[in-house]
Amino acid sequence: MADVKPRVRVPSTASAGETIVIKTLINHTMESGQRKDSSGNPIPRQIINRFTAEFNGETVVDVELEPAISTNPYFEFEATVPETGEFKFTWYDDDGSVYETTSEVEVS
């Protein structure tokens, strides 16, 4: 899937120790493996099976996804930012692809 594009919403500034809300979305069909094509053959499963969010190398959340997660997986969660740094978001596809994006946060 060449056109997978992750999108994240992270505030660009925060105060030290502040709780910030992070929203992430990635476009992906999340083919569940339950569906059949028009000739009745099962469509093989292809989903994102893991999503992680890290800040300066420390884990915020690590999610294991199953086929019951909707198309274009969306996650919203809260993180603490102790210092200026960078969030790193990683999605792991069943086919071995890894999609990454980063987002900088400046702590004043």
Next chain:
Amino acid sequence: MELTRRGIMAMGAGVAAATLLPALPARAAVEDAIAEFTGGAPVGEGGIALDTPEIAENGNTVPVSVSAPGAVSIMLLAAGNPSPDVATFNFGPLAATQSASTRIRLAGTQDVVAIAKMSDGSFVQARNEVKVTIGGCGG
């Protein structure tokens, strides 16, 4: 084909059997999934909030929020799906709250179950019924 009363009754019975039968193994699968997560430990109530819509028009994307202060990880299950597993959230040291929102698929009206593993090793669960108008598993 001519529609007879007998034919309609037979069809009705067939549909009833087809909808009832898959529900039974799914229930066992939920118990199995819970047992695998908890390791057979008792599961309490309270300390976990599961927020789901009462009625979901489209089972393909049902918004779900779960929050369990002090949890290490939270597992979401959909009791009536072909496979009950939905997602497992593992919270790291920088998670400000042990809460998350996502969107899930539900095959039909069913219970959504959230089980949290607390930092002291205990387990709590919450269970909400969601009525689904259009199921979300293809078929």
